Amino acid sequence: MASPVGNALIGQSGGPTCVINQSLVGIVEAARGRAEVRNVYGAVHGIKGVLEERLIDLGRESAETLEAVALTPAAALRSVRKKPTREECEKALAVFQAHDIRFFFYIGGNDSAETAHLLNELAVAKKYDLRLFHVPKTIDNDLRVTDHCPGYGSAARFVACATAGDNLDNRSLPGIKVNIIMGRNAGWLTAASVLAKKYEDDGPHLVYVPERAFSLDAFVADVDRVYKALGRCVVSVSEGVHTADGKPLLDSKEVDSHGNAQLSGSGALGDHLANVLKARLGEKLRVRADTYGYLQRCFAGVFSEVDAAEAREVGRVAMREALGGERAHGSIAIKRVGAGKDYAVRYEVTELKNVAKETRPLDDAYIAGSNGIAPSFFDYGLPLLGKLPTLRRLSDFAVAKKLGSS
Amino acid sequence: MASPVGNALIGQSGGPTCVINQSLVGIVEAARGRAEVRNVYGAVHGIKGVLEERLIDLGRESAETLEAVALTPAAALRSVRKKPTREECEKALAVFQAHDIRFFFYIGGNDSAETAHLLNELAVAKKYDLRLFHVPKTIDNDLRVTDHCPGYGSAARFVACATAGDNLDNRSLPGIKVNIIMGRNAGWLTAASVLAKKYEDDGPHLVYVPERAFSLDAFVADVDRVYKALGRCVVSVSEGVHTADGKPLLDSKEVDSHGNAQLSGSGALGDHLANVLKARLGEKLRVRADTYGYLQRCFAGVFSEVDAAEAREVGRVAMREALGGERAHGSIAIKRVGAGKDYAVRYEVTELKNVAKETRPLDDAYIAGSNGIAPSFFDYGLPLLGKLPTLRRLSDFAVAKKLGSS
Known part of the structure; x- marks a missing residue:
C-alpha cells in the first residue's frame, strides 16, 4: 500500500x-x-x-x-x-x-x-x-x-511533588488536609500522589479513587482514625469519586459535547469534604482543602x-x-x-x-482496599516521573529534659 | 560587649x-x-x-x-x-x-x-x-x-510559573479564569503572577491586590472588557482583597492567636467570584477558578x-x-x-x-490603577525568582483559505 x-x-x-x-x-x-x-x-x-x-x-x-x-x-x-x-x-x-x-x-x-x-x-x-x-x-x-x-508522567510528577511538599507542610503545622486531584473517570493521577512518599508516616495517608465507591461515613471514620494515630492526616481524593449508586458527591451543571461534566475549576468538592470533617469531627480542628486544579496539567517548568x-x-x-x-x-x-x-x-x-470513547480505569491490582494504593503501583509509576527531588528529615536526636516539662 | x-x-x-x-x-x-x-x-x-x-x-x-x-x-x-x-x-x-x-x-x-x-x-x-x-x-x-x-522568591517563582502555564492553558481552551493567590495583607505574591509574562496579550490580564479597594462591579466590568477584546481573560486575585470599607469579600470564622483570619485552605473566594461572573456575564461562559493554596509555599522541587x-x-x-x-x-x-x-x-x-507585628504592603509604585501591576515591579521581582522557563508560541504563518470558510 x-x-x-x-x-x-x-x-x-x-x-x-x-x-x-x-x-x-x-x-x-x-x-x-x-x-x-x-x-x-x-x-x-x-x-x-x-x-x-x-x-x-x-x-x-x-x-x-x-x-x-x-x-x-x-x-x-x-x-x-x-x-x-x-x-x-x-x-x-x-x-x-x-x-x-x-x-x-x-x-x-x-x-x-x-x-x-x-x-x-x-x-x-x-x-x-x-x-x-x-x-x-x-x-x-x-x-x-x-x-x-x-502527558501523564509530567502531571503525575506535579501531583507527587505537590503532595510531598504538602505532606511536609502538614507535618510542620499539623491538621487534616484534603487535596482534590484531577481524573474524571480514572484514579491514575490521584494514585500518583503517593509516589514521592519516603518515610513510613508520610502522607498521603488515605487515597480515594473513582474506581471504588466513596462513602462519606467511611471517609470520616478513616480520617478520624489516622488523625488520632498520627496527630495529622493528608488525604488525596479524586475529583471523580462517587457513591455506590454512581452519583457524584456534588452535582455539576456544565456538560461538554462529549457528555463530560465539569469537575475542575471549582473548589466545591474539597470545601464540601472539609466542612463535613469539621461538622463531624469538631469545628476546632484545623481542616484545610486544596484543589490542584489546572496547575497540574500545564505548570511551566x-x-x-x-x-x-x-x-x-x-x-x-x-x-x-x-x-x-x-x-x-x-x-x-x-x-x-x-x-x-x-x-x-x-x-x-x-x-x-x-x-476511542471508552476509558481505562486504574488497574484493580494497584488499589489497596477502599482507601489506599498498592506497593506495586510504585513499580508502575516511578519510572514515568523522572528523578524526584530528595526530601530529608532531621534525625531528631532528643535532648534530655531538665525541667520535666510535658 | x-x-x-x-x-x-x-x-x-x-x-x-x-x-x-x-x-x-x-x-x-x-x-x-x-x-x-x-x-x-x-x-x-x-x-x-x-x-x-x-x-x-x-x-x-x-x-x-x-x-x-x-x-x-x-x-x-x-x-x-x-x-x-x-x-x-x-x-x-x-x-x-x-x-x-x-x-x-x-x-x-x-x-x-x-x-x-x-x-x-x-x-x-x-x-x-x-x-x-x-x-x-x-x-x-x-x-x-x-x-x-x-521564601518570597521561591513562592513568587511558583506563582509566576503556575500563572504562565495557566495562561497557556487558557489560550488553548479559552474562557475566563480566576486564580486566587496567597497574601493576607499584602499583594507581593499576587503581583508576582505577572513575572513570567512574555507576549503582549499574555495573562494575567487583571491583577487585584489587597492594597486597592475591591469592587465586585468594577471587577465584572473589567473582566467583561478584557474578554470582549481577547476572547479570554486570566485574572489574579489576592486572597486578601476587601471592599472599600475594609470588609473581606467572604467571612471567615477561624482566627489564630495573632488575630489572623483563615483565608487559605478553601476554594470559596474563587468559586464565589466565578459564580458572580457567570451570573452577570452569562451562564454559558466557560468560567473556572483555581486557588493556588498551600502548593505555593512548599511545592517539592x-x-x-x-x-x-x-x-x-x-x-x-x-x-x-x-x-x-x-x-x-x-x-x-x-x-x-x-x-x-x-x-x-x-x-x-x-x-x-x-x-515585629506590623506588615509592609506592596509598594504603591508597583501598583497600576485598580487592576494592574506597574512595569517597575519586573525590575524589583525578576532577580529574586532565578531563571524562568522559556515559553514560546508558534509564529502562526497563515495558510490561505480555499473554501472561504469563516
Whole structure:
C-alpha cells in the first residue's frame, strides 16, 4: 500500500499537557526530507480550526522555534473540546480535499480519538485516500491499550511533588488536609500522589479513587482514625469519586459535547469534604482543602524528562507509520518492555476504535482496599516521573529534659 | 560587649516555605568551630517546643543530612502559630536557663518577630544574658525594613510559573479564569503572577491586590472588557482583597492567636467570584477558578536558587551577629545594592520592634490603577525568582483559505 503524496495536517484536542507540543514537534520532525509530505500544516483549535479553515504553516517555523515550543506547556496549536457531527465530518473532509491533506494527526485523549475515528470512518466510506493517526495525550492516563499516556508522567510528577511538599507542610503545622486531584473517570493521577512518599508516616495517608465507591461515613471514620494515630492526616481524593449508586458527591451543571461534566475549576468538592470533617469531627480542628486544579496539567517548568522524550517519540512514530504504508490509520500505543532501572518502551499501532470513547480505569491490582494504593503501583509509576527531588528529615536526636516539662 | 558562652537554640515559626531550612542550616553552619557555642539545639514546633522542652540536638546531624534537609521544603523543626503570653515567656526563659541557652534564633515572619521581641524584652528586663535574633522568612514578602524576604522568591517563582502555564492553558481552551493567590495583607505574591509574562496579550490580564479597594462591579466590568477584546481573560486575585470599607469579600470564622483570619485552605473566594461572573456575564461562559493554596509555599522541587542562597546567608549572618558582640538582639534585613544583571545584596541588622507585628504592603509604585501591576515591579521581582522557563508560541504563518470558510 503506497503512501499518498500531499500535505499533512496536525490538530491538538482536549485538555492540554506539559508535553503535548513535544508530540507536535515530533510529527513535524519526522516529515522532514520526506517527498511524500509537501507541507505540514497545523489546525488552530483542532477540529474547530479544520471546519473554519484556520490552518497555519508549520513548515515555515525554524528548528529553534520548534524546539522552544516543544518545551512550552499547553497546546501551541490551541485546543478544543468538540465532537463533530456527521455534517461537520463531511465539511472537514471537504477542507482536507481543498488543501490536499493526505496525512492527518490528531493529538488527544479518548474523546479526540473518537473524533479521529469518526473522521476516518467517513474518509474510508468516501474512499478518500488519507493516512489518519491518533497520537495519545492525556494527563488522566485513561486510554486503553497503551501502557501509559504521554502527558501523564509530567502531571503525575506535579501531583507527587505537590503532595510531598504538602505532606511536609502538614507535618510542620499539623491538621487534616484534603487535596482534590484531577481524573474524571480514572484514579491514575490521584494514585500518583503517593509516589514521592519516603518515610513510613508520610502522607498521603488515605487515597480515594473513582474506581471504588466513596462513602462519606467511611471517609470520616478513616480520617478520624489516622488523625488520632498520627496527630495529622493528608488525604488525596479524586475529583471523580462517587457513591455506590454512581452519583457524584456534588452535582455539576456544565456538560461538554462529549457528555463530560465539569469537575475542575471549582473548589466545591474539597470545601464540601472539609466542612463535613469539621461538622463531624469538631469545628476546632484545623481542616484545610486544596484543589490542584489546572496547575497540574500545564505548570511551566515542571515536567518529566521521560514523559517529554516519549511524547516526542509518539509523534515521530505516528508520522513514520503514516509514511510506512503498512496501515492507513490507527492510534500509537506504548508498550513497556523493561522494569525498574531497565525501564524501556517500544511503540505499536492499535486500531482507532480500540482507543476511542471508552476509558481505562486504574488497574484493580494497584488499589489497596477502599482507601489506599498498592506497593506495586510504585513499580508502575516511578519510572514515568523522572528523578524526584530528595526530601530529608532531621534525625531528631532528643535532648534530655531538665525541667520535666510535658 | 563580649559574647556569652553556652548553647544555641533555633526555632521555626509561622507558615513554612521552600527555603526555610536553608536558614536553619545556615545558622548551624556558622556556629561550627566556635567555642562560644557548646551545642546547637532545635525546638520542635517553635515556641511550643520551647515551652514543652521538646529540644533536639542539631550538632549531631551529619553535614550530608543537613545539606539534604536544606533542600527540603517546610520546617524541618516543624512550626507553630502561637503568640506566647507573659507567663509563657517566663516559662520559656526558665527553659533557656535550664539548658543554658545563650543564643536564640527564631526563623519566621512578622508574628514570629513579635514572639521574639516579647521574649527578648523579658530577657533584657530580667538581665538574662541572651543573644536573640529573628531570621526573616515569609512567602508574603510583607516584613518591614528588608528589601525582600527569604521564601518570597521561591513562592513568587511558583506563582509566576503556575500563572504562565495557566495562561497557556487558557489560550488553548479559552474562557475566563480566576486564580486566587496567597497574601493576607499584602499583594507581593499576587503581583508576582505577572513575572513570567512574555507576549503582549499574555495573562494575567487583571491583577487585584489587597492594597486597592475591591469592587465586585468594577471587577465584572473589567473582566467583561478584557474578554470582549481577547476572547479570554486570566485574572489574579489576592486572597486578601476587601471592599472599600475594609470588609473581606467572604467571612471567615477561624482566627489564630495573632488575630489572623483563615483565608487559605478553601476554594470559596474563587468559586464565589466565578459564580458572580457567570451570573452577570452569562451562564454559558466557560468560567473556572483555581486557588493556588498551600502548593505555593512548599511545592517539592520548585524553588529559586537566588532565594535559597539568600535564605542560607541570613541564617549565617544571624549566628555571626550573635557571636560578633556588637548587638545582643535584632532581625536580619536584606539590602539590595545592585539592579538587573548586577543584582546583589548585603545584610544588615535592624531592631526587633521594627519588624515585629506590623506588615509592609506592596509598594504603591508597583501598583497600576485598580487592576494592574506597574512595569517597575519586573525590575524589583525578576532577580529574586532565578531563571524562568522559556515559553514560546508558534509564529502562526497563515495558510490561505480555499473554501472561504469563516
